[in-house]
Amino acid sequence: MQLSPEEQIGFLLKRLQQAFRNLLETRLRRHSTGLSMAHLVTLDLLDGQAGLPGAQLARRITVTPQTMNQMLLRLELAGEIERRPHPANRRADRWFLTDAGRRQLEACRATARPVMTQMLSRLQSTEVTQLRRFLELCVEAVEVYPDTVPKRIGTAKPTAPKRAPRKRADATRKRRA
Numbered sequence: 001m002q003l004s005p006e007e008q009i010g011f012l013l014k015r016l017q018q019a020f021r022n023l024l025e026t027r028l029r030r031h032s033t034g035l036s037m038a039h040l041v042t043l044d045l046l047d048g049q050a051g052l053p054g055a056q057l058a059r060r061i062t063v064t065p066q067t068m069n070q071m072l073l074r075l076e077l078a079g080e081i082e083r084r085p086h087p088a089n090r091r092a093d094r095w096f097l098t099d100a101g102r103r104q105l106e107a108c109r110a111t112a113r114p115v116m117t118q119m120l121s122r123l124q125s126t127e128v129t130q131l132r133r134f135l136e137l138c139v140e141a142v143e144v145y146p147d148t149v150p151k152r153i154g155t156a157k158p159t160a161p162k163r164a165p166r167k168r169a170d171a172t173r174k175r176r177a
Helices: 007-029 037-048 054-061 064-079 099-120 125-143 168-176
Strands: 081-085 093-097
Touching: 007 037, 007 099, 037 054, 037 064, 037 093, 037 099, 054 064, 054 093, 064 081, 093 099
Parallel strands: none
Antiparallel strands: 081 093
């Protein structure tokens, strides 16, 4: 059975992600940064949003909390990030880039630029802008309104999340009272 164009998009995105990651990690190894793409994304997130806790970092780059803890420990031991206590949660730490981390991030970005240029090389600048906007809309559709399922492509409308039905235990307690 042939997939519809809409169904092919998910597979194409996955293929692109895999090819991009493989090429980028090969280049990162070749340039002796010693970091993976996940490390690079972690440093990049902390550069733009200093003070994120590890749990938020893990969710944003879609790794397990255990994997994120290992990455944070490695980056901390290398002196590229530092932890500070979270003011509202004693069990959480907030993470910040150090000067060494900023230098490492810039080296990684310099290595990543040619990979990005290669990936986008067959697109016009207006198409790159459109692609970015389209991908932002797709991300927004699944992150902001995960329970909204349109009947057909292009019909999703933002709706408030539905309230969970009351549990029977609540009703039973009321009857007993």
